[in-house]
Amino acid sequence: MQISKKQWILVGAGLLAFIFSCIWFIWLPLHPGPLPSRQTMLDAIHDNFIGIEASQIADVIPLDDRHVYVPYISKGGSYGQSFWKWDRYQWKIGAIQEKGTPYIWKLDGNLSSQFIVYHLDPRDEVGMMKVHLIRDRYYQSSEYSQRYTPRAQMAISIPIEERLYGAIPLPSDWIRMMEEEVRISGSGQSSDLFGWMSASSQTRIGWNSYDRQGKETFTEHSVNGSGYGNGELVLQFMSIINESELEDARNP
Amino acid sequence: MVVETNDFSQYNIVLSIGITLGWLSLLIIAIYMYRKQQDKSLKIWVIALIIYIGMFSFSFSFTFNQESLKLAILPLGVWFLLIVLPQSSKDRYRPYAWLGFCANYLFLFITILISFIHDGMYPKTNPATFISNLDDADLIAIHPSAQPAEFNKKRLQEQLEQLTAAEMQVIEWHRQSTVETEEYYQRERFPYLLVGVKASRGSGLSSTVHIENDGKGLLLTTPNQQLYYRVGETLLERKVNDAN
Numbered sequence: 001m002q003i004s005k006k007q008w009i010l011v012g013a014g015l016l017a018f019i020f021s022c023i024w025f026i027w028l029p030l031h032p033g034p035l036p037s038r039q040t041m042l043d044a045i046h047d048n049f050i051g052i053e054a055s056q057i058a059d060v061i062p063l064d065d066r067h068v069y070v071p072y073i074s075k076g077g078s079y080g081q082s083f084w085k086w087d088r089y090q091w092k093i094g095a096i097q098e099k100g101t102p103y104i105w106k107l108d109g110n111l112s113s114q115f116i117v118y119h120l121d122p123r124d125e126v127g128m129m130k131v132h133l134i135r136d137r138y139y140q141s142s143e144y145s146q147r148y149t150p151r152a153q154m155a156i157s158i159p160i161e162e163r164l165y166g167a168i169p170l171p172s173d174w175i176r177m178m179e180e181e182v183r184i185s186g187s188g189q190s191s192d193l194f195g196w197m198s199a200s201s202q203t204r205i206g207w208n209s210y211d212r213q214g215k216e217t218f219t220e221h222s223v224n225g226s227g228y229g230n231g232e233l234v235l236q237f238m239s240i241i242n243e244s245e246l247e248d249a250r251n252p
Numbered sequence: 253m254v255v256e257t258n259d260f261s262q263y264n265i266v267l268s269i270g271i272t273l274g275w276l277s278l279l280i281i282a283i284y285m286y287r288k289q290q291d292k293s294l295k296i297w298v299i300a301l302i303i304y305i306g307m308f309s310f311s312f313s314f315t316f317n318q319e320s321l322k323l324a325i326l327p328l329g330v331w332f333l334l335i336v337l338p339q340s341s342k343d344r345y346r347p348y349a350w351l352g353f354c355a356n357y358l359f360l361f362i363t364i365l366i367s368f369i370h371d372g373m374y375p376k377t378n379p380a381t382f383i384s385n386l387d388d389a390d391l392i393a394i395h396p397s398a399q400p401a402e403f404n405k406k407r408l409q410e411q412l413e414q415l416t417a418a419e420m421q422v423i424e425w426h427r428q429s430t431v432e433t434e435e436y437y438q439r440e441r442f443p444y445l446l447v448g449v450k451a452s453r454g455s456g457l458s459s460t461v462h463i464e465n466d467g468k469g470l471l472l473t474t475p476n477q478q479l480y481y482r483v484g485e486t487l488l489e490r491k492v493n494d495a496n
Contacts (some may be wrong), residue, residue, distance in 0.1 A: 135394075146422045148426065149393060150395070153395050177392060177445055180447050181444065248396040
């Protein structure tokens with residue numbers, strides 16, 4: 001009798017632990033609660049990122065049901081951005097940027113859901129920004145093998161009007177191209193010790209900006225900010241690509 | 253020994269069967285050894301653990317037939333077990349530890365065998381191995397110098413068996429696109445990428461396919477090599493409105 005009672009307790013405890021872990025690991029991550037209020041967001045930005053006093057939330061942009069992009073304006077007059085993610089039982093700030101320089105946010109590290117996010121400073125007077133996907137032309141020639149990587153250069157234009165911020169999904173063509181690249185470089189049973197794919201050029205994404213007259217400009221107020229991150233988000237910095245680095249400029 | 257597979261690449265059926273056979277034969281040998289033994293006091297799960305630890309070794313990696321292989325040299329796992337096991341059970345478990353170490357050679361042999369069978373089933377110099385299914389294929393222009401064009405699936409399928417391997421002049425291609433006086437300056441010789449191409453079923457292979465500006469060249473890139481083919485008829489249909 002004693003033993004069987006003990007066994008019952010054990011079974012019960014095991015079952016309870018199972019149910020709880022199901023809720024904790026499966027149900028909770030998939031069922032986000034309501035978004036925090038704007039005031040709560042402002043306070044959270046201040047608490048997580050010392051030295052920044054956010055005074056106004058510019059917008060709250062849900063990217064999917066568990067990721068939200070929140071551009072904000074600080075008291076010091078900087079145009080910043082914050083990145084929110086549903087974390088089991090609460091909305092958590094994954095990263096804060098003092099300035100709104102463009103980033104690629106790869107949701108859950110997933111190649112197929114990537115967003116270009118930006119929040120430009122109005123003093124930079126940007127009329128349009130362009131985002132480029134670039135892969136450098138590359139060749140390798142030896143006695144045993146010949147290799148050539150064609151150059152890739154694709155661009156999208158994002159008009160900047162009254163709305164200085166945005167979150168735009170990467171074009172599906174770009175994602176398909178990246179998936180193709182991962183397929184031949186990632187599955188790596190490479191015979192070559194030096195791994196020629198890694199040595200050759202890789203796809204990168206950069207941006208540049210134009211004023212309202214269509215002249216290339218430098219956005220000095222929107223770049224070189226500091227940032228905070230809890231290390232859980234995949235945020236990819238986009239470097240600036242000058243027009244002079246692009247090919248076939250006559251026919252963009 | 254992990255069978256890697258993801259959404260994009262095909263499942264390597266030869267490798268999976270080979271690895272399964274390897275583990276099966278290891279299991280059969282272990283059962284045989286156990287049944288021949290008089291002493292039945294050994295616990296099965298301990299034996300399994302001993303075999304597994306016995307497999308750890310210092311090994312020498314080398315490449316053979318485009319396959320990276322490991323030749324086990326020092327039986328680190330066996331030595332570790334000989335130190336850790338109590339004196340009384342050392343002799344009884346030792347054969348299993350060595351069995352684990354020998355399994356390295358079994359798997360080495362199987363891997364070499366697999367690579368030959370795989371080569372026979374899926375010849376890697378045949379473009380049809382890499383371009384087997386075009387149902388989901390789409391053409392992407394990856395460079396501004398690419399003129400809007402449509403990909404002619406049927407024509408590639410028809411010509412797949414008659415593709416001729418051509419010489420890759422990689423230095424020349426690179427030069428023509430980078431030297432100011434050349435015809436391809438600031439343009440790309442391979443400005444199209446064919447995405448969604450599937451390799452032969454069960455091969456586990458994958459490649460990317462770039463298409464040449466004139467629509468008559470295919471540049472296949474696999475993790476290990478590049479292949480270049482020319483076709484007789486162009487695979488692209490230029491959109492009329494852009495012919496100036």
